[in-house]
Amino acid sequence: MTGGSGVDREQRCVVVGASMGGLRAAEAVRKAGFTGEITVIGDEPHMPYNRPPLSKDALLGSTGAADLAFRVPRAAQDVRWRLGERVIAADLAARTVTLDNGDTLDWAGLVVATGLSPRRVPIPGPLAGRHVIRTLDDIAALRRELTPGGRLVVIGAGFIGCEVAAVARGFGLEVDIVAPEPVPIERPLGAELGSALRQRHEAHGVRFHLGRLPVRFEGPDRVTSVVLDDGTELAADAVIEAVGCVPNTGWLQGNGLDLSDGVLCDNLLRVQGRPDVVACGDIARFPNLLFDEVPRRVEHWTMVTDTAKKAGNTLGRHLIGADPDPVPFAPIPSFWSDQYDLRLQSFGAVGLGAEDVRVLEGDLDDEVAVGYHRGGHLVGVVLIGMAARYQHYRALIADCAALAAAEA
Amino acid sequence: MRITVDLNKCQDHGQCVFSAPSVFALDDQGKLSFRAETTGSKYTSADLDESLRDDVEEAADACPLQAIMVEG
Numbered sequence: 001m002t003g004g005s006g007v008d009r010e011q012r013c014v015v016v017g018a019s020m021g022g023l024r025a026a027e028a029v030r031k032a033g034f035t036g037e038i039t040v041i042g043d044e045p046h047m048p049y050n051r052p053p054l055s056k057d058a059l060l061g062s063t064g065a066a067d068l069a070f071r072v073p074r075a076a077q078d079v080r081w082r083l084g085e086r087v088i089a090a091d092l093a094a095r096t097v098t099l100d101n102g103d104t105l106d107w108a109g110l111v112v113a114t115g116l117s118p119r120r121v122p123i124p125g126p127l128a129g130r131h132v133i134r135t136l137d138d139i140a141a142l143r144r145e146l147t148p149g150g151r152l153v154v155i156g157a158g159f160i161g162c163e164v165a166a167v168a169r170g171f172g173l174e175v176d177i178v179a180p181e182p183v184p185i186e187r188p189l190g191a192e193l194g195s196a197l198r199q200r201h202e203a204h205g206v207r208f209h210l211g212r213l214p215v216r217f218e219g220p221d222r223v224t225s226v227v228l229d230d231g232t233e234l235a236a237d238a239v240i241e242a243v244g245c246v247p248n249t250g251w252l253q254g255n256g257l258d259l260s261d262g263v264l265c266d267n268l269l270r271v272q273g274r275p276d277v278v279a280c281g282d283i284a285r286f287p288n289l290l291f292d293e294v295p296r297r298v299e300h301w302t303m304v305t306d307t308a309k310k311a312g313n314t315l316g317r318h319l320i321g322a323d324p325d326p327v328p329f330a331p332i333p334s335f336w337s338d339q340y341d342l343r344l345q346s347f348g349a350v351g352l353g354a355e356d357v358r359v360l361e362g363d364l365d366d367e368v369a370v371g372y373h374r375g376g377h378l379v380g381v382v383l384i385g386m387a388a389r390y391q392h393y394r395a396l397i398a399d400c401a402a403l404a405a406a407e408a
Numbered sequence: 409m410r411i412t413v414d415l416n417k418c419q420d421h422g423q424c425v426f427s428a429p430s431v432f433a434l435d436d437q438g439k440l441s442f443r444a445e446t447t448g449s450k451y452t453s454a455d456l457d458e459s460l461r462d463d464v465e466e467a468a469d470a471c472p473l474q475a476i477m478v479e480g
């Protein structure tokens with residue numbers, strides 16, 4: 001089938017990826033004035049849902065798809081959803097996408113919103129009992145294998161690994177964390193704050209195996225233990241692999257795009273200058289003019305909505321023949337992490353200031369504000385607790401980043 | 409147009425304050441200010457001016473816990 005449902009290509013916008021970015025981009029295309037068909041294609045069977053709770057309180061609770069689903073806003077009520085279908089190829093010259101069932105859809109505008117997939121740990125051993133945390137189906141599979149008192153090995157000591165460990169301890173599981181770095185969440189938080197977080201986890205009974213690599217999984221037909229490079233063998237009823245993610249760009253190959261780290265975009269989220277192709281969310285590598293002109297991917301929840309609205313607006317205006325909004329795109333990144341009763345909140349670009357980390361106020365063992373600096377300027381802040389200081393530090397980041405960008 | 413906030417879902421992240429500062433505020437403890445004036449788990453605003461729609465819709469989108477509803 002070509003064309004699909006008889007709609008003229010000039011009247012169709014295709015959004016590939018049906019998560020938060022796809023939803024928000026579709027809404028923004030419509031709000032920009034595009035009146036044609038908008039089709040959103042996603043490989044999960046679910047309507048768009050909120051992912052951060054998956055590694056937090058939803059992980060081992062009873063939270064389901066309905067609890068996490070986003071409301072579909074008024075402007076996106078007439079969007080066509082093709083869920084459980086995967087786009088396997090795009091031809092940007094012919095302006096088509098091809099689905100795994102063989103369907104081809106023409107488009108006048110394309111939104112790239114396919115996000116990331118978890119990286120897997122490439123070591124030998126049985127596959128059963130190994131999990132990642134990215135989708136509703138992932139956590140459903142994990143829940144089936146864990147009961148209180150069970151033994152969980154987490155590979156990876158980043159945010160997801162640490163959040164998962166905290167939830168698992170609360171659920172009554174034995175938890176071991178294995179990671180090659182010497183300090184949890186060393187990147188981007190830095191050694192001092194990472195060490196402070198390690199102590200908090202250890203106080204809750206988490207066992208760390210840092211500076212260690214897993215070398216194989218043992219077990220007859222499913223994982224029963226994880227062997228480390230120093231010979232340590234950790235018993236496991238389940239393993240969670242939390243070792244980062246890779247952008248889902250395979251379907252875009254063959255179009256001459258720079259896919260070296262996500263999809264390269266300009267400041268308006270246009271993919272390599274094409275007004276009819278935009279990208280948003282974790283997969284978009286774009287310059288944030290709040291800091292400088294270097295394109296970067298940002299895996300922060302708030303950035304998905306920010307980029308999707310911008311990308312959708314850019315594309316929607318193109319589709320109705322209007323110029324793009326000339327206001328430079330300079331969103332303030334922020335993220336949060338919940339571990340035990342701790343709320344960790346960040347504003348700005350912590351990673352850009354990892355060489356110059358200073359405690360701004362408070363105490364690393366208690367509530368604290370940590371500043372990350374580049375060229376002497378504050379570019380990022382991480383708060384532990386300090387809820388009453390959110391507004392102060394977010395405003396400060398906006399001011400300081402503007403100063404730093406002016407000097408860059 | 410009104411907004412409602414599910415105060416059981418809300419975890420006082422404060423993203424709404426940045427999106428719609430004339431509607432949302434955190435108190436000096438860092439808690440959503442509506443908590444102090446609400447009995448029960450759901451805050452419902454008075455009628456809001458239509459000029460605030462973009463701001464409150466942005467706040468609803470930006471809420472990490474998706475606790476804000478824009479009605480009408």
